[in-house]
Amino acid sequence: MIDNLPMIVVGALFVMGLYGIMFKRNIIKIAIAVSVVESSTNLFLIVLGYRTGGSIPVYTLAGEFKKMVLPTPQALTLTAIVIGLATTALLLSLIMLLYKHYKTLDVYEIRRLRG
Amino acid sequence: MSWQVHLPALILTIPLLGAFVSIALTKPRLRNFWFTFILAATAVLAFLLWRRVGAYGTLIYVMGGQSWNFTLPSGMAFPIRIIMEVDAFGAFMVLTGAISALASGLFSIRFLDRVHDGNKFVSLFLLLLTAMLGLEVTGDLFNFFVFLEIASVASYGLIAFWRDTPEAIEASFKYTVLSTFVALLFLVGVGILYGVYGTLNMAAIAKNIQVGFLEKVALVLFIASMAMKCGAVPLHMWEPDAYGQAPAGIPCFLVVVGQASLYGMFRIAFSIYGQAFHGSVLAWIIVVFGLLSMFIGVVMAVIQKEAKRLMAYHCISQTGYMLMGIGLGLLALSSPQAMSEFGFTAMKGGIFHIINNAMYKGLLFLTAGSLFYATGTTDLNKLGGLSRNMPYTTAMFAVAAAAIAGLPPFNGFVSKLLIYESSFVVHPFLAVVAMVTSILTLASFVKVFQSGFLGPSKENMTTIREVPLTMIIGMSVLCLMILALSLMPNWALSNLVEPAARDLVNQASYIQAVMGSGLQ
Amino acid sequence: MTIGTIYTGFGYWNVYAWVMFFALGALIVLCIRSTGRNDYEKGTYQDEVFYGGNPVPQDGQDLAVPASSSYWGFTKAIASFYDLLVGVHTGILSDYMGLLIATAAVISLLILL
Numbered sequence: 001m002i003d004n005l006p007m008i009v010v011g012a013l014f015v016m017g018l019y020g021i022m023f024k025r026n027i028i029k030i031a032i033a034v035s036v037v038e039s040s041t042n043l044f045l046i047v048l049g050y051r052t053g054g055s056i057p058v059y060t061l062a063g064e065f066k067k068m069v070l071p072t073p074q075a076l077t078l079t080a081i082v083i084g085l086a087t088t089a090l091l092l093s094l095i096m097l098l099y100k101h102y103k104t105l106d107v108y109e110i111r112r113l114r115g
Numbered sequence: 116m117s118w119q120v121h122l123p124a125l126i127l128t129i130p131l132l133g134a135f136v137s138i139a140l141t142k143p144r145l146r147n148f149w150f151t152f153i154l155a156a157t158a159v160l161a162f163l164l165w166r167r168v169g170a171y172g173t174l175i176y177v178m179g180g181q182s183w184n185f186t187l188p189s190g191m192a193f194p195i196r197i198i199m200e201v202d203a204f205g206a207f208m209v210l211t212g213a214i215s216a217l218a219s220g221l222f223s224i225r226f227l228d229r230v231h232d233g234n235k236f237v238s239l240f241l242l243l244l245t246a247m248l249g250l251e252v253t254g255d256l257f258n259f260f261v262f263l264e265i266a267s268v269a270s271y272g273l274i275a276f277w278r279d280t281p282e283a284i285e286a287s288f289k290y291t292v293l294s295t296f297v298a299l300l301f302l303v304g305v306g307i308l309y310g311v312y313g314t315l316n317m318a319a320i321a322k323n324i325q326v327g328f329l330e331k332v333a334l335v336l337f338i339a340s341m342a343m344k345c346g347a348v349p350l351h352m353w354e355p356d357a358y359g360q361a362p363a364g365i366p367c368f369l370v371v372v373g374q375a376s377l378y379g380m381f382r383i384a385f386s387i388y389g390q391a392f393h394g395s396v397l398a399w400i401i402v403v404f405g406l407l408s409m410f411i412g413v414v415m416a417v418i419q420k421e422a423k424r425l426m427a428y429h430c431i432s433q434t435g436y437m438l439m440g441i442g443l444g445l446l447a448l449s450s451p452q453a454m455s456e457f458g459f460t461a462m463k464g465g466i467f468h469i470i471n472n473a474m475y476k477g478l479l480f481l482t483a484g485s486l487f488y489a490t491g492t493t494d495l496n497k498l499g500g501l502s503r504n505m506p507y508t509t510a511m512f513a514v515a516a517a518a519i520a521g522l523p524p525f526n527g528f529v530s531k532l533l534i535y536e537s538s539f540v541v542h543p544f545l546a547v548v549a550m551v552t553s554i555l556t557l558a559s560f561v562k563v564f565q566s567g568f569l570g571p572s573k574e575n576m577t578t579i580r581e582v583p584l585t586m587i588i589g590m591s592v593l594c595l596m597i598l599a600l601s602l603m604p605n606w607a608l609s610n611l612v613e614p615a616a617r618d619l620v621n622q623a624s625y626i627q628a629v630m631g632s633g634l635q
Numbered sequence: 636m637t638i639g640t641i642y643t644g645f646g647y648w649n650v651y652a653w654v655m656f657f658a659l660g661a662l663i664v665l666c667i668r669s670t671g672r673n674d675y676e677k678g679t680y681q682d683e684v685f686y687g688g689n690p691v692p693q694d695g696q697d698l699a700v701p702a703s704s705s706y707w708g709f710t711k712a713i714a715s716f717y718d719l720l721v722g723v724h725t726g727i728l729s730d731y732m733g734l735l736i737a738t739a740a741v742i743s744l745l746i747l748l
Contacts, residue, residue, distance in 0.1 A: 021296060022732045027288070030728065034295050041299045041306075048310040073309070076257055080302060083264045087295050090271055094288045101281035107728050112282050113356040114726030115419075289728050293735065300739075331746050339739040349738055352724060352731045396745055415720060418710060420703050460644050495702030524650045524657075529641060536645045558706065566702035571684075573696045604650060605641045 006047040013040035026105050027098065031091045038084040042077045049073035122164045123176040123199040123252050126209065127245055129156050134241035140234050147224050150237045154213075154220045157244065161213035168206040169614065173628035175200055175254070183316070183629060194316040200254030200629060203614035204466070208251040208378050210611075211470045212371045214596060215477050216244050222481050222589030223364030225488065225582070236276060236362075243269035243372065250375040254629065256305045256315045259379060263301065263344070266372055267294045273369075274361045286356035293353050297340040304336035318629035321387045321622060334392070337383050338400065344376035347438060348407040351431045355415075358427035363484020364589070366423065367477035370430055374469055377434065381441055381619060389622035390449055398446035405439030406548050408432060413555040422483040422493040422563060426476070429519065429559070432552055433472045439549070440465020440534045441619075443541055448620065457537040462616040463608060464533025470611065471518070471526045471600065478515040478593040482508050485582040485590070486567060495563065500572035504579045507587050509568045511594045516564060518597050520557035526600040526607075 013036055020033025049070035055062045057071035095105075102110050133153030140146040168174055176199040177183045185195045201209070220240060227233030246266035253259050271294070275287035305315065307329055312320050324330065343350040358366040384397060412432030419425035440461045447458025485508050486501070487493050502509040518525035531553060538545035581587075600607050618624065640649040675681055684691050684698070692698050710717060 018736065021292065022729050022736065025729075027728075030292060034292060037296060037299055041302050044303060045306050048306055072315075073306070076306075076309075079257075079261060083261070083268075086268055087264075087271075087291070090268065091288070091291055091295070094271075094275060094284055094291060097275075097278060097284045098281075098288055101284060110285050110288075110728075111726030113286055113359070115415075115721050115724055289731065292728055293731055296732070297735070328747070332743070335739065335743040335746050339735070339742055342738075343735060349734045352734070356726075400742055400745060411720065414717075415724070417706055418717065418721075456644070499696075499699045523648075524653045529648060529650075532648055533643055536643050558709075562702060562705045565700070566705065570699045573699065574694045575696075602650060603639070604648070605639055608641055 003052075006043070006050070010040050010044045010047060013037075013043065025107055027095055027107050027110070028105060030107065031088065031095060034091065035084065035088055038080070038088075042080050042084070045073045045077045045080065119163060119167055121176070122160060122167060123174060123201050124178065126157065126160045126164055126252065127249050129153060129160060130241045130245040130248065134238045134245060137234055137237040137241060140237075143228070143233065146234050146237055147227070150220055150224065150241075153241060154217045154244075157248075158213040158217045161209045161248075164201065165206040165210045168201055168203055169610070173200060173202040173618070173624065175628055194314050194319045194629075197258050198254040198316065198629065199252045200318065200625070201252050202625060202628070203618040204378070204381075204616075205251045207466070207611055207615040208375065208469070209248055211473045212244075212247050212251065212375065214592065215371045215473045216240075216247075216368055218477060218589045218592040219364040219367040219481065220589070221592065222367070222484065222586050223362065224585050226362055226364065226484075230276075236273070239269045239272045239276075240365075240368070243273065243368065247372045247375045251378055254317050256308065256317055256320070258315075260298065260302055260305055263376070263379070264298055266375070267291075267298060267344075270357075270365075270369060270372065273365050274357050276362050276365070277360075280360065282356075283360040286353075286360040290353045290357045293343065297343045300336045301340040304333040304340070307333040307336075316629070317382070317387055318626045321389065322626045322630055324388065324391045326388065326391050326393070330388075334383070334388060334397070338380065338397070341376050341380035341383070342404055345373045345380065345438075346408070346431050346434050347404040348411045348431065348435070351408065351412070354431055355419075355424045355427040358430065358480070359421060359424035363423075363481065363487055366427065366430075367480040367484075367593075370476050370480070371473050373430070373434065374437075374473065377437060377469070381445075384445055385448070385619050386622050386625045393449075395446050395449075398442050398448070401442030401445060402439050402545070405435045405437070405442055406545065408435030408438060409552040410435075410548055413552045413559065417555055417559045417562070419559075420495050422486065422495055422498075422567065423480065425495075425559060425563060426479050426483055429479075429556060430472075430476055432556065433468070433476060433519070435552070436531070436534055436549065437465045437468050437472065439538065439545065440468060440530075443537060443545075444616070444620065446541070454620070457540040459616060459620075460533050461537035462619065463612050464530050464537060466615050466619075467526075467533065467608060467612045468530040470607075471530050471597075474593050474596045474600065475515040475518040475525075475527060478511055478590060478597065479519065481586075481590045481593065482512040482515065485586055488582055488586070489579045490576065495566045498567045498576070499570045500568070500576060501579060502568040503572060504576070505568075505581045507581060508590070511590050512564065512568065514594055514597060516557075516560035518601070520560055521553045522557070524601055526597060526604060529601075529604045529608075 017033045017037035021030050024030055051067055051069050054067045054069040055065040057068040099105060130153060137149055140149055178197045183194055183196050183198050227236055243266055246262045249262035271287055271291045274290060275284050277283045308320055309315055311329055312323055346354040409432050412428050412435060416425050416428035444458045444462030447453035483493055518527040521527045521531040535546050535549055538549060639651045640647050
């Protein structure tokens, strides 16, 4: 059970982020919730690569090692973090422009496009 | 020729180079010339790639140049590098995308005269082109995710391009939140498959896949995310908002970008899972998505009052045709008798519908864009009687509307005929829904034609003139493609569509092309 | 003719045969049309719109049928369905997300069980 703790944390973060996107009315809170879901996904990728008792996956710096953690998920996570950064930046600038036009941050009010 | 070996990488490099250089080009003439040059070069490269795949079979290109796998001292070889794998279906999608990009890029050049930062538009457009082509040539799951995100971020920017319009920002915001979440779902699916198999190479996963609980979870995540990206009902709500508010050449191009995610769904369903997934649940889910999209898309389209939003709902409904056609092919995957009875015909219909939809839907969006350019509005209640002032636009709209409604002799009729006849064999209800959708499509386009082009000329519309020449050239690229596909349907079916359908169904050759023989 | 013919498994489609029949039909229509009156002058009383005996409005704006009123019979006949459908398309982002999660849940139930 304690070995699965990282996966439980991943699931909990994902569900919390999902709750934020679905049930919060403030669009800044929605953007924060998207960021939380991104964090949970990145954590999931890192946890996939973990091997118990493994050392860092660098030959020259590992010293004495029995096994290493997998490096590929770490590369995937770096890419995902950068993509998340770009998306969060764009999302926040869109929110700024939305506030300038609509004068409200309530997602129930920002619905001129409907039907 | 030896340089053609590098075609899968060149087709990504040229637009990417164009995107990065065009930031520096602020002078309009230089920027327009560079834009046209890069689009034309990409179209030529796409055609050469298609020819090469037709001649040599599935092409493999390893990024990094050496072999795609790494042999350990113990003798086991496992895949390590990022590869591009282009089979006939991928080459078909690349060709469609490049032609559509050329047409919408030529069309958008005139729009850039009215904004002061056109170089950013060109850069985002070329980035979106790179990402879409990357989605269609890649053979690696995480690479697919990266290109998916590049395409998404570029389209967030392009949809919100008219920053002074509140609705455009709202549409882009909704699309951004939904699309980011869905891309993260895809990443979780990729992570699950990586955790089980230790590799991200699509062919390596396909060779070793055994569908257990985790693979089914990954499949659910993939299908949900790709269905949202291509606009299947009930995940379609962002599409009318986004396509209705983007600048005019962009929805024409976003149609093919949506089809690239349709390509992703079918690549996963056919080539990665393929026959390892027992039962027909997946196929029926895709067919039901198709049915819902067809019907609800067109029923919502009949009541719209704004031209581009109406056309976006039609885009949803045409995506339903493709989903149903290829879904029926997936249904028949496990039994050769069913495949020869209706499956292969349905797949040919669905795949032919992909290129048809790109051509006529793109042309319809471009005509709506030229209406907007000439009159300043796309509200159907305000337009009227423009056929005297804009003859070329009217003619091309008539051709595209007849093609989308499935009227003979156009190409829409051919692909719809294949879908009607094969779906009738499975269950008559499917064919009935498809035909009712066709009728309602015709109805709504007659409505747009009547209110936009026919009728008496209104006072405030008498000074409207035809759109400039580059826009007409952009539209006529697509119109010529529609007429060519209509007059030579059996050439198109046997040379474009049939190799694509055959390669999609043939999971073994997809694996074989990468893994060679006798490797683990 | 066999050029240009597509054989679906159930029949065939030949675009050139269709075009020839259409051209033949157009020829027949033109022949019938040419047997009509040929004293049509543009700009005289023959060119005017019949507006039910009322004076024709000068501005086309008052004469045109707006797009919102097209297919009103169809829309009224299935009005209950349309109210439900347009009611689902609320325009609120959270509802879109809810539909996404609901669809993913339904798909996962079907595939995982």
